[in-house]
Amino acid sequence: MARRPEVFVRQVSMAEGQRLQRISRTAKDPVKLRRAIVVLMSAQGQPAPDIAHLLKVSEDYVRDVIHAFNERGFDALDPKWSGGAPKKIDDQTRSWICVIARCDPRFLGQPFSCWSLAKLREYLIQEKVVSSVSTETLRRILHERGVSWQATKTWKHSTDPDFHTKLQAVLDLYDHPPTDGRVICVDEFGPLNLQPRAGKAWRPAGQPVRLRATYTRTHGVRHMIAALDLATGKLFYRIRDRKRWREFLDFLKSLRRRWPEQKLYVIVDNFSPHKRAEVLTWCTTNQVELVFLPTYASWLNWIEAEFAAVRYFALNGTDHQTHGEQDAAINAYIRWRNQRAQPKRAFAPDSKIRHPDYTIKVA
Template sequence: MAESQRLQRITRTAKDPVKLRRAIVVLMSAQGQPPPDIAHLLKTSENYVRDVIHAFNERGFDALDPKWSGGAPRQIDEQTRDWICVIARCDPRFLGKPFSCWSLAKLRDYLIDAGYVTAVSVETIRRILHERGVSWRATKTWKASNDPDFTAKMRRILDLYDHPPADGRVICVDEFGPHLQPRPGRAWRPHGQPARLQATYGRAAHDRRPGPGRRAPALPHP
């Protein structure tokens, strides 16, 4: 009697659908329903009904609880995930690519071609980057003069701002054309750590690609 009441309580309160289904099977069997009728009413197989009843007879109420596994193991190990983030943060030109930033599709193709993974989806790469705090962020730029007399000239200009001539005017002229305007771009970077790129001053040297003095990061051979 107590067992039947407990089964009835489980059928009313169980939130797990597997446990609820098993409790109903056992309760119907305790009420005299044969396995074929139970299987027909629950739209399941007779073998399932018999397995649930036998398990309950052997283990009691513990047999009603589903034994969930931890799922399939990750196909991409932690070290490879770390390298995916490192490569995403690299300038693709360091790795011989003819473009300056990674799209997820291009990053996936490189990882497969270079042998880091045998197969991976764009969504998996996006999720790995997100889990490790790497996102698509705007690059920050700044300008620094290469004039050795820059400080002295700057102080003179600032002094004119503060003490303009009484009988004249201070006129400021600046040059800010398409070759001098910074083009920040975007890159995969950790949160709060945008890439920083120095913009150039000269018109003839407006190409802001990494100079020959910068070396490519050492990446492991897969």
């Protein structure tokens, strides 16, 4: 078989050679870099088969690059991306697909309450919205149009007729702590059961932590009552077997002993033990002012975020066998947390609750 004649680039000037060397050192695009190296090696007298062997490409590719450079010069080094195949589904149909995906399937006569990609694909083809489409294309269309798979969330209205007044009172305490006292957020956390709790951890792929699935609750439950001091950011707590008004009053007395010289502004929810007559009487005579949250607005209590952290870092992923063991885990986390605590400032500064027209529909 006759050997094909060798192909080399045309005579390259000194300036062109320097430009090729610069491109081969600095080009970010791998296609442009490879083409520049082909041209530079050919200009140095290396034949196409040797260049192809060194760059792990075909000889035809090397010859095509050389011919293109001889015809168009440096313009031949830049890749001309075609942009891929044209879309088979036009923009109007894509928008209609997203509208259907956001609909409750039952409104469209389907016997299920949510779409899967497979069910959505079958419906679109059946209703002739598209002639054919893959589930992966559907996923990409929905993603591009900002439609994502989300969990359903609940909401409720606050039925408190003084919602705005109470909301503003709490926000004022957060924003402008009184100079004559201390703002404390108090709430109960629990019940503290002894049970395996789901959690997350960094593990080798395919090797999750395993916890027992069956268990019996033979040790009863306990309850934690805690206070968040906004001036220092520290948590103070007690764990008790009950959460009656007596336990709540004892906890208030412990707070009173901790800051004997200051008036305490205690933000609490509308749990009935908080409004017990004995509790209110003691607060009146001991410079403790209970600031009640609006009904169905426990999210306004700053300590709720701290409880979420306690649950996540001290309890999730655990399977404590005794209350003592579980109490020790909670204590260790809160002690670690308090060592790093910072004063609490700027509660939800950009939240919609700061808007003067905020309604009583709360998430």
